[in-house]
Amino acid sequence: xxxxxxxxASARLSREERLTHAxxxxxxxVAEIPETAAEWPGLPDGERAGFAAExxxxxxxxxxxxxxYYEGDFTETQRxxxxxxxxxxxxxxxxxxxxxxxGPDLLNLGVLLHPERYENPVRR
Numbered sequence: 437x438x439x440x441x442x443x444x445a446s447a448r449l450s451r452e453e454r455l456t457h458a459x460x461x462x463x464x465x466v467a468e469i470p471e472t473a474a475e476w477p478g479l480p481d482g483e484r485a486g487f488a489a490e491x492x493x494x495x496x497x498x499x500x501x502x503x504x505y506y507e508g509d510f511t512e513t514q515r516x517x518x519x520x521x522x523x524x525x526x527x528x529x530x531x532x533x534x535x536x537x538x539g540p541d542l543l544n545l546g547v548l549l550h551p552e553r554y555e556n557p558v559r560r
Contacts, residue, residue: 452511455504458497459517465494466524473531484535491537498522498540505545519549 449457472487479487498521504510505518525532525539526549532538546553 451509452514455501455509455514456517458501459514459521462494462497462501463517463521463524465491466521466528469528469531473535476535488535488537495525495538495540498525502540502542502545519545522549 476484501518502522505515510518522540522542522545529539542549
């Protein structure tokens with residue numbers, strides 16, 4: 437019943453509000469990575485598997501958000517949040533690797549995040 441109620445409330449949100457909530461939810465998950473990585477070796481297998489599955493779902497959400505960005509659905513503030521979020525995930529790559537996890541498919545977002553790495557950078 438709670439899930440149904442949450443889904444109904446979410447359906448009443450605007451696209452912009454849903455994108456903002458998704459960015460905030462994923463940012464909270466990413467913020468947990470340092471603490472979770474420190475606890476990882478001592479966690480039971482089931483807990484690690486549960487976290488890994490949840491992480492994969494959140495990273496799929498990042499891929500959806502990147503698609504929404506390319507579709508022009510983001511405000512400038514949301515774009516900045518997305519870019520900061522992806523940079524945070526990138527900086528957590530060593531911890532993620534220790535945990536056997538990975539970040540999202542960036543769908544060429546790397547060109548926008550790091551134009552200095554590309555010969556003909558995309559300008560936005």
